[in-house]
Amino acid sequence: MVGVNPLGDEAGSLGRKHSIWTTLHLDPLLLVLLLLLMVGGLFVLYSGADRNLLVVEAQAVRFGIGLVVMLFVAQLDPAVFRRWAPWLYLAGIIGLVAVLVAGIGAKGAQRWLAIPGLPRFQPSEGMKLVVPMATAWYLSRYYLPPTFPRVMLGLLIVLLPMALIILQPDLGTSLLVGMAGVYVVFFAGISWKLITAFFAMISVSAPLMWFFVMRDYQKQRVLTLLDPQSDPLGAGWNIIQSKTAIGSGGLDGKGWLQGTQSHLEFLPESHTDFIVAVLAEEFGFLGMAALIILYFMIILRCLYISVTAQDSFSRLLAGALTMTFFLYIFVNIGMVSGLLPVVGVPLPLISYGGTSAITLLAAFGVLMSIQTHRRMIAA
């Protein structure tokens, strides 16, 4: 059992150096890696947005807000997250229902909630943090690995918001939120037999999803992935163009601001979801390798934080958040390079827009909180 030190004077008790970073509750290594990513991202964005400084400024402001949010979240003790998890979850579910009833949105999807007096927000975005928190809260109440009924109940906690988000409809976010919860269940120690069984179930249910859940545009995206040339000026356009942009970059790229695909407006969404194609075209394979290595270092640091966390709740939450970050990278780069269907998933901390940058930095705030709020282990 974990003893709570009400004074939170944990640094000295572990014999670690009491530095400015522990006072600020920030992890300097992780922070430097993130800043490196964000600054590089702004340069790529400047090119991807066709030299529109306003876009870069807006993104920088968003980063600023995100860093403040991160700093704030990092000050909270992980115990606070645990206490608040069920209530945040409840509030999130209410928010998702409210979006379905009274939400606003564009392009046939309701994602936003406008409450007078508050800025517009997307409850589904917050659920990317809250769902793993709630799942970790539930599963870490008991001994691990969890029993079968607890696994099922934990998955229920995950499936409820997923279903509500699918109804918006927003398949991409729903899967990301769901995966964040599933990671918790995996880290909690669910048996390999069950995992195998789930995979089997998914492969059986995939055809059912195809016929009953997926919408026409989603099916089209999958079909297009399989054969982009079938519709080169329609749905296949994005994939052909982004692959062309990436491929023509070569080893060292065409140079910053010199990309032809993006600047000649062949590449759609060149500053949002497809920004990695701009990077690949202008900085080549070396640039992509640098980006992937930077991402890997961030993931490595986060997994280290997870492993060294002191209680099960923190471990499960940190591990799940790290893997969600990884999932973003995988889905986005996989999509842009033509390995996965086109799903609206941004490249973390590089793509322009949305609240994703702020959510991500809040998640890193949680990780930093876990890293810096250490206490002496009783017994």
Place this chain on the structure above:
Amino acid sequence: MAWGEFKDTAGERRLFQRRTLVMLVLVLLVLGGLLARMYQLQLVEHEIYTTLSDKNRVQVQSVPPPRGLVYDRNNLLLAENRPVFSVTVVPERVDDMPATLAGLQDILSIPDEDMTRFERRLGEYRRPFEAIPLSYDLSEDEIARMAVRRHEFPGVEVTAELVRHYPHSELTAHALGYVSRINREELQRIDSVNYAGTNYIGKSGIERFYEDVLHGTVGYQNVETNARGRILRVLERENPVPGEDLQLHLDLRMQRKAHQLLEGRRGTIIAIEPATGGILALASVPSFDANKFVTGIGVEEYRELSTSIDKPLFNRALRGQYPPGSTIKPMMAVAALDSGATTREKEIYDPGYFQLRDGGRRYRDWKRSGHGWVNLMESVAESCDVYFYEMGVEMGVDVMHRYLSAFGFGEDATLDVAGALEGILPSREWKRTNRNEPWYPGDSVNMSIGQGFFLATPLQLATATSLIANRGVWVEPRLLKDIPGDRPVEEFLPEGTHKPLELKNPDDWEYVVDTMEAVMHGPKGTARRASVGASYRMAGKSGTAQVFSLEEDEEYDAEEIRERLRDHALFVGFAPSDNPQIAVAVIVENGGGGSSVAAPVARELFDTWLEDLPAADKHSLIGQASTGDER
């Protein structure tokens, strides 16, 4: 305890570590897979995608609108568009730039300047795959040679564009102005969308003033191009809206006549149709070939033009500021009569000089012996200076300034004549600001005969003369006569702002016109020789402007003074005097006497406009009628 079960903390930690290891392996595999995918796309299949990236592109291209044409009043073409072939280079598609340039130099004659400019552009920022022009205006031979050897030069294109051409280049250069390549400052100012495909912009004259009207609206086309950027097919097209055509008041035949009359001299002619304010002729001689400025004039050639002592680039008609001399006397007569400074009857004795006070400085009359007793009519007809010296002192600078302002001096009174200067209409205030001195009575003496500080442009003189011809009704000078289409021409012209000059006794206008008639037809009229044999009555006033001022009593010998220091010969006038069809201002620089040199020029213009051209029109009408309905 919230979770009343036994927890194996160390065991849970080990479990988590194992699971994390699994995830770490997954992360490594996936990121490694993504990196492998990049390796595949960027290194293994690089060639495929580079080719894809370079070729078979669907591009949006701008289609520049053809610039509006300019016609004279008889619909003769003054400015047209002619296809010009240029060589452009897309550096991204060139494998070996030095070799390509060397190869091109073998088959084309590329001036060093063009080569330098090209190399400079190569270093500057531009959009990827933007073509850089290398050589303009290829000859037929060069086009043919390029057509044969084009395949040797990937990335090099021969492009055709419509370029302004002035078929009567020197005749119309000063009247129309010209277009030339858009420069850096203009690039900041113009609407970059509408000028997306346009390389030329009006720099002066009509071309500049009506730039918006002449330019038109840009069109677009989506085209599919091959690897070398050559258009394979047009997928979609939105046509440009061509610029509006302009019809000017200018009469090419008058313009030609004016240039003939000034041939071999330096000078300027402005002819205005008083009823409409339309400028019939605007000549400034010597002139220049405006076509050279369109595609870019060579540095050497430009230096020659701009440093020539004859100033061919200088638009004397609009920007030449001359002392008006005696040509100001009819306007002064109007001022003196209406202000009450004199009457038609009042006589003054002219001993050959004027003194503000006894024993003071003598202001000489041009006639050393003096005109004796003269009234206003005789003073204008014989150009008696002393009469006007006294009027100038009598009226004072304020009254003169008020009346001369009403005649349009000291301002640009034109509607659409770009670049017209204001001259100097001196006043007390002007002298205090510019000379930091009070106004002396002697200044009024000089001003009364159009000397001293007073400067006017030929266009201003023609405008003021036109106002007398119109008996005080203001019609601002203009070039634009019509724009074909439904919209009235007034929509394109700025609005006139001048109120008519109303005299206390409107009959004074007729009297002043009579004095100007006496100049031409009177027994002692200074320009009577210019009216010999005319079938109509004309009104006019000659003038002589000193190039440099002579000291009092200094002897003046035209023969001894170098030609360029000789007086300017001036003349203003209109005809017929009772129903004016044409008003002119003529200045022959260093021509000598206005009545002997400038007046005959005006007479020729009158004859051409009133007799020769109507006769020619009649003849051509008869000719057309006899040849049937061919046109």
